[in-house]
Amino acid sequence: MxxxxxxxxxxxxxxxxxxxxxxxxxxxxxxxxxxxxxxxxxxxxxxxxxxxxxxxxxxxxxxxxxxxxxxxxxxxxxxxxxxxxxxxxxxxxxxxxxxxxxxxxxxxxxxxLGDFAAYAGPDPCSLNDAGALFVASLDDYIPLDPSHCAAMASGALYSAELNMYATPDSxxxxxxxxxxxxxxxxxxxxxxxxxxxxxxxxxxxxxxxxxxxxxxxxxxxxxxxxxxxxxxxxxxxxxxxxxxxxxxxxxxxxxxxxxxxxxxxxxxxxxxxxxxxx
Incomplete structure (x- = not known):
């Protein structure tokens, strides 16, 4: 060659x-x-x-x-x-x-990944937690808003250590x-x-x-x-x-x-x- x-x-x-x-x-x-x-x-x-x-x-x-x-x-x-x-x-x-x-x-x-567990609390958006985040993807964590809470209505996971929420899909x-x-x-x-x-x-x-x-x-x-x-x-x-x-x-x-x-x-x-x- x-x-x-x-x-x-x-x-x-x-x-x-x-x-x-x-x-x-x-x-x-x-x-x-x-x-x-x-x-x-x-x-x-x-x-x-x-x-x-x-x-x-x-x-x-x-x-x-x-x-x-x-x-x-x-x-x-x-x-x-x-x-x-x-x-x-x-x-x-x-x-x-x-x-x-x-x-x-x-x-x-x-x-x-081990920090997340099933969330069974009230609607996260009703907690007035300004520091809460939502997992969109890896290294893509954005402030929680009502659209995220609506997406989590059928199921959610939460990391207390990171104060971060996710849908099962995300x-x-x-x-x-x-x-x-x-x-x-x-x-x-x-x-x-x-x-x-x-x-x-x-x-x-x-x-x-x-x-x-x-x-x-x-x-x-x-x-x-x-x-x-x-x-x-x-x-x-x-x-x-x-x-x-x-x-x-x-x-x-x-x-x-x-x-x-x-x-x-x-x-x-x-x-x-x-x-x-x-």
Whole structure:
């Protein structure tokens, strides 16, 4: 397979990266707005990772993606390798620490589901509770109004800790979206972990065609999970999540192409060195 890196390929690739940066800013804005609504007393240090899981996770992945891009597209001059490689290694470890911790943030979101229980009290709108919220979707919590109370006439759930109401349907949507976040984040960790190991083996010249075939086979079901999550986000109307997921899949597709191209380049160099001189 011959990978050609022309201006169109390069321009499209870096456009994907720029769009991912914009999405990271968007996730920060969404997380910040949600945090201001649900946490009136501020956040403890350990709660920040849960409240800003999307933004922190996206920023860490973006930095890791750029590190992958550098490692799979460029060969630093040998005289600078003694400091470039340790720097990349340290930055990569830092990214992985934050990414795994962000995964804890997604898992921590499951605790929110346990706070809800069936509501059997009076009409919430008759309580004059100005701070009550209604769950429209994940990270979409809006002040309770009469239209929400009418929707909850046939059944409602309530979180006393969050002072938040939901219909059975909106709670089911919240539950699905939280689980999609958790499964998607876990699948990405596995896919990127395999790619990280592939890059390490390529750098140390320890990679083999057999290993690459096995790695691709192992990655395939997790790629399918990621594609499935993208489709589900689109179906459930969380279009920013679906768009962001599409961009990440496209961006890591370019990383895979980078690795193939670099493998071909090194194979040619080895072939040239081993060919007898005429």
């Amino acid at each position: 011959q990978i050609k890196k022309g201006i169109v390929f390069t321009s499209f690739k870096y456009t994907m990266y720029a769009l991912l940066f914009i999405n990271t800013i968007s996730f920060y804005a969404i997380n910040s707005a949600s945090e201001q609504i649900t946490n009136h007393e501020g956040l403890a240090l350990g709660e920040i990772i849960v409240a800003y899981a999307d933004a922190i996770d996206s920023a860490s992945w973006l930095l890791l993606l750029l590190l992958f891009e550098f490692e799979t597209s460029f060969d630093p001059p040998e005289k600078h390798e003694f400091w470039i490689q340790p720097l990349i290694g340290a930055a990569t470890i830092a990214c992985w620490v934050v990414i795994v911790y962000s995964f804890y943030g997604y898992v921590g979101g499951l605790d929110m 709670f089911a949507l919240l539950k699905r979206l939280i689980w999609i976040d958790v499964i998607n984040a876990g699948a990405w960790i596995i896919v990127a972990g395999i790619i990280e190991f592939e890059i390490f083996l390529r750098v140390t010249r320890g990679v083999s065609p057999e290993f690459l075939r096995i790695a691709n086979i192992v990655k395939f079901p997790f790629w399918m999970i990621l594609v499935g999550a993208t489709i589900l986000w689109w179906i459930y109307g969380t279009f920013l999540d679906a768009w962001d997921a599409f961009l990440w899949i496209a961006a890591f597709f370019f990383i895979e192409l980078n690795m193939i191209a670099k493998h071909e380049e090194r194979a040619k160099k080895r072939s040239a060195r081993n060919s007898p001189e005429v």
